[in-house]
Structures are given as structure tokens and as C-alpha cells.
Amino acid sequence: MATIHKNFKFQNVYNRFNLFYAYLTKKSIIKGLPNIFIIETTNDCNKNCLVCVHKNMTRPVGYMEFELFKEIIDQIYLSELVFPFFLGESLLHKDIYKMISYCKQKKLFCSLFTNGTLLNDEESRNIISSGLDHLQISLNAVEEPIYKDIDPSCTFRFEQTIENIDRFLAINKRAVLTTISILSIEANNKKWEETISYWKRKGIDVRFKPFVDWNSNDESIKKFGKPIECKRNQVFPCDWLWRQFHILWDGRVVPCCFDYDGEYILGDVTNNSIREIWNNEKYAGLRGAHLKNNKKISLCEKCRRRKISMMEIPFLILTGAFTALNLRLSYEKKPNFLGNKIHGTDKTY
Numbered sequence: 001m002a003t004i005h006k007n008f009k010f011q012n013v014y015n016r017f018n019l020f021y022a023y024l025t026k027k028s029i030i031k032g033l034p035n036i037f038i039i040e041t042t043n044d045c046n047k048n049c050l051v052c053v054h055k056n057m058t059r060p061v062g063y064m065e066f067e068l069f070k071e072i073i074d075q076i077y078l079s080e081l082v083f084p085f086f087l088g089e090s091l092l093h094k095d096i097y098k099m100i101s102y103c104k105q106k107k108l109f110c111s112l113f114t115n116g117t118l119l120n121d122e123e124s125r126n127i128i129s130s131g132l133d134h135l136q137i138s139l140n141a142v143e144e145p146i147y148k149d150i151d152p153s154c155t156f157r158f159e160q161t162i163e164n165i166d167r168f169l170a171i172n173k174r175a176v177l178t179t180i181s182i183l184s185i186e187a188n189n190k191k192w193e194e195t196i197s198y199w200k201r202k203g204i205d206v207r208f209k210p211f212v213d214w215n216s217n218d219e220s221i222k223k224f225g226k227p228i229e230c231k232r233n234q235v236f237p238c239d240w241l242w243r244q245f246h247i248l249w250d251g252r253v254v255p256c257c258f259d260y261d262g263e264y265i266l267g268d269v270t271n272n273s274i275r276e277i278w279n280n281e282k283y284a285g286l287r288g289a290h291l292k293n294n295k296k297i298s299l300c301e302k303c304r305r306r307k308i309s310m311m312e313i314p315f316l317i318l319t320g321a322f323t324a325l326n327l328r329l330s331y332e333k334k335p336n337f338l339g340n341k342i343h344g345t346d347k348t349y
């Protein structure tokens with residue numbers, strides 16, 4: 001809860017209200033600015049998991065310049081949550097700690113997800129001294145055989161990653177809120193109870209995250225069981241278009257993570273300000289198409305996001321992942337074995 005107070009700004013509440021008002025009154029031009037920013041510091045990764053969208057990506061691998069990151073941060077004072085990562089392993093970026101520190105200098109809540117393989121002593125200390133608020137370690141598996149099944153080419157062993165996490169926790173002493181995420185696949189779900197107790201004993205919350213099928217024709221993931229039910233709500237517009245902003249490492253803006261190859265570019269922060277892009281013709285046009293329930297949006301026709309109910313939307317917009325994260329809502333709920341329910345924060349589908 002201390003983190004909420006540390007980062008709390010009254011303008012954030014007014015901004016949320018503006019976002020919610022625009023959504024409720026079906027406005028495609030929004031007075032407020034997005035309150036969640038997902039910034040791809042790199043799309044490079046040192047793993048190659050079968051269940052990850054990374055393996056489907058064909059765009060060039062690159063790293064965001066620190067100067068560009070800084071320019072973005074300077075514009076997003078109304079944001080409540082910054083993820084300095086998107087579709088890659090951000091600990092590979094040489095400037096990642098400088099980037100996190102800059103977010104903290106601007107009093108932005110900063111959350112990083114990592115696969116945990118690079119968490120050595122030095123990286124652990126750097127994370128803590130950067131001032132990061134939240135670290136999620138995407139362990140994905142509950143034991144070595146599942147870890148190997150998820151990424152057969154992986155040179156890291158499950159036990160090594162566990163050692164990294166233990167070392168981080170020992171150095172961290174609860175300075176950075178740390179959570180573990182496990183993929184909600186059949187093999188993991190069988191051990192959810194003991195997994196939660198295991199990490200609870202170490203003082204860590206566990207989230208069983210939904211198993212997303214990024215490409216419905218992908219045969220390699222069939223062995224993991226049934227992915228979440230992915231169906232865009234055809235009645236209500238996608239709330240992400242009213243509250244989240246996704247920037248690729250080269251500055252191009254995409255609507256969401258499902259545009260992992262940058263096919264539906266809404267703007268470029270190297271040419272225009274975030275405020276200009278947020279309400280430009282393309283962004284407003286996409287919102288407008290959702291408001292008219294136009295099912296012919298090529299990207300959204302293939303949406304793999306979990307189905308959202310109307311009841312959840314006010315909660316998501318008015319509180320957002322920021323509050324949910326801090327209150328640690330539903331981290332320890334039993335995973336739904338049909339795999340169609342989210343557990344934990346709204347972030348990541």
C-alpha cells in the first residue's frame with residue numbers, strides 16, 4: 001500500500017475519470033491520456049518458449065535508445081503504470097536500470113517482467129537500486145520437465161532459475177514487490193496448491209496466468225492442453241483502446257500485443273507527440289470502428305485476448321492494473337482448469 005501513496009497524484013484520478021467518461025459516452029477522441037504505458041525496450045529474448053508470441057515475430061530485433069525512452073517518459077506524467085518491456089527480455093538492455101531510474105525520478109510506478117534467467121547477483125542488486133516497484137518473474141513451469149517442454153532449446157535449467165530467484169529474494173528483502181507467474185497449462189495446474197504454498201513460504205505471491213494461443217494453427221502448443229477462450233466481446237468496444245499505449249522499440253505505436261509484428265501502426269513517437277498520436281485519425285478511427293461494432297478490423301478479428309465481461313470494464317478503467325497490482329487481488333485464486341479465467345492483474349490479457 002505504501003507504493004500507492006508514494007506515486008499517487010490527484011491528476012491521475014481526474015485522468016481516469018476522463019478515460020472512463022470517453023468510453024461510457026462512446027467518444028473516439030479522448031480528453032485524458034492513457035494511464036498504462038507498455039514500452040518495448042527490446043524485442044530480443046534469450047529464450048524461445050513454444051507458448052510465447054516471440055517465436056512468431058518476424059520484425060527486426062532491436063533496442064530502444066535511452067534518449068527516445070526519456071522523451072516518452074517526459075510526456076507521460078499522467079500515467080500510473082509503466083512497463084519498460086513488451087515482447088522481449090528487458091534485462092538484455094544495457095540501459096534498463098537507467099530507464100527504470102528515470103521512471104522513478106518522474107514518480108511513475110514501474111513494473112518489469114523477466115524470465116529470471118539473467119538474475120545474477122549483480123543484476124539483482126541493480127534492479128533493487130534502480131527503484132523498481134514491481135518485478136514479475138515469469139517462471140512459467142512448476143518443475144524441470146515442464147520447464148524443458150515449454151522451451152526445449154533452453155540452455156538454462158529450472159533449478160538455476162530457482163537459484164536466481166532465491167538469491168534475488170535474499171538480497172531484495174522485500175524492497176521490490178516480487179511475484180511469480182506460472183502458465184496455467186494442464187501439467188502446472190495439477191500442482192497449483194503446492195506451488196502456491198511453496199512460494200508463500202518464501203513470501204511470494206504466485207499468479208497462474210492464462211495460457212494464450214497466439215496462433216490458432218500452432219500445433220506445437222497442443223500438448224499443453226486447452227488455451228483460454230479467446231473471443232473479443234463483439235458487443236462492447238475493446239477497453240484497451242481507451243486506456244493503454246504500446247510502443248515498439250523503434251518508436252512505432254501499435255494497438256496491443258496482438259499486433260506483435262507491427263502491422264497495424266497507429267503512429268510513431270519519433271515523429272509525433274503521444275498526445276497527437278492518441279487522438280490521431282488512425283487511433284480515433286480504430287475506436288470508432290469498435291464503437292460501431294465493425295467486425296471487419298483485420299487485427300481484432302484475430303484477437304486472442306480473453307473474453308471480458310461488461311461488469312469488469314468499469315473496474316479495469318477506473319482502477320487499472322496499478323491498483324489491482326498493489327492490492328494483489330486474486331493472486332492466490334485457484335486456477336480455472338479449463339483455462340478460461342484470468343488470475344491476478346489485468347496486465348497480460
Ligand code: SF4
Nearest residue numbers: 238255256258300303
Ligand atoms: S486485437 Fe483485441 S486487444 Fe487488440 S485492439 Fe483488437 S480487440 Fe483490443
